Amino acid sequence: MHIMKAQNPRGIRNLSFQAYARSTNKKKPGMLLLTALTLLLLGISLAALFFQNSRKAPAGTACVYQDGKLLCEIDLSAVKEPYTFVVTSRDGGHNTIRVERGAIGIVDADCPDKLCQKMGMLKTSAYPVSCLPHKLLIKISAAGGSGLDAVAQ
Amino acid sequence: MKTKHLTILAMYTTIALTIFVVESLLPTLTPLPGIKLGLANIVTLWLLIYATKRDALAVLLMRIVLASLLAGQMISFAYSLIGGLFCFLAMAALFPLLGRKYIVFISIAGALFHNLGQIVTAVAILRSLSILAYLPVLTISGITAGAFTGFCAHFASKKLRKDQVWPL
Numbered sequence A: 001m002h003i004m005k006a007q008n009p010r011g012i013r014n015l016s017f018q019a020y021a022r023s024t025n026k027k028k029p030g031m032l033l034l035t036a037l038t039l040l041l042l043g044i045s046l047a048a049l050f051f052q053n054s055r056k057a058p059a060g061t062a063c064v065y066q067d068g069k070l071l072c073e074i075d076l077s078a079v080k081e082p083y084t085f086v087v088t089s090r091d092g093g094h095n096t097i098r099v100e101r102g103a104i105g106i107v108d109a110d111c112p113d114k115l116c117q118k119m120g121m122l123k124t125s126a127y128p129v130s131c132l133p134h135k136l137l138i139k140i141s142a143a144g145g146s147g148l149d150a151v152a153q
Numbered sequence B: 001m002k003t004k005h006l007t008i009l010a011m012y013t014t015i016a017l018t019i020f021v022v023e024s025l026l027p028t029l030t031p032l033p034g035i036k037l038g039l040a041n042i043v044t045l046w047l048l049i050y051a052t053k054r055d056a057l058a059v060l061l062m063r064i065v066l067a068s069l070l071a072g073q074m075i076s077f078a079y080s081l082i083g084g085l086f087c088f089l090a091m092a093a094l095f096p097l098l099g100r101k102y103i104v105f106i107s108i109a110g111a112l113f114h115n116l117g118q119i120v121t122a123v124a125i126l127r128s129l130s131i132l133a134y135l136p137v138l139t140i141s142g143i144t145a146g147a148f149t150g151f152c153a154h155f156a157s158k159k160l161r162k163d164q165v166w167p168l
Helices: A004-008 A014-025 A029-055 A149-153 B002-025 B041-050 B051-069 B074-098 B100-126 B129-159
Strands: A057-064 A071-077 A082-090 A094-100 A105-109 A129-131 A138-144
Touching: A029 B051, A029 B100, A029 B129, A057 A105, A105 A129, A105 A138, A138 B129, B002 B041, B002 B051, B041 B051, B041 B074, B041 B100, B041 B129, B051 B074, B074 B100
Parallel strands: none
Antiparallel strands: A057 A071, A057 A138, A082 A094, A094 A105, A129 A138
């Protein structure tokens, strides 16, 4: 009885499903190729991520865009006193932006996910801050205009 | 028969919506937009295995419409709709080629295309390419989340007997 159970643990299962379960355990060359492809893509992304992090520099200027239009440009190195201002979107939503010396971030918003708020204060040029529901984007460029950003400018 | 079909699809939509709502209650790991598990995609994968592409698309579209009604913003509807359609097109194209054995890879491709669709939407809405800076992070999260979702669908379909699956 015990031997039979060990030989056929899925005895009660439907046959076609059993066949499916067996076939999924078989390693085929296609499986290896796809795994390699996935790992390659993962490697490329990790490399890109490390490249991004190595290229980040202290925040210099911040440009606030709404609907793709430039609202204002702030020189973060010249900020003496921290201040906040409110940007209202076309459909009535608002984002409160806080500006400090060398840092900018969204501190309050009425968008549903509040991801922009959770990103906190940004001190480097690695990522832009975005509030997708309110079509708001804050681009941060590096201080002193170094690296690729300087070339782009 | 037609009513039964409709009812079963409605039940699948309910499952997808429930998974979606429960997942949205989980705290986000990183504050970057677009990083999530996408567990509701299990239902789409499931329907690609056990039903037709048409049924899978119907349930996906109903889930997106209802989820947007629950979350309540037109703009997030655009993001989920385009992300969902990108994801579905990639998975529906790959499924006949690879088959259910490769469901994990189909899920990964779906997750990657979902994120790609959302980035393309963000580029179009914000009219700025700088949002592409999120692409490496979203690729890594897409592979991880897609693999997890794919394994969920894989093990669920391995564990269930045929009479435990709603016939379609």
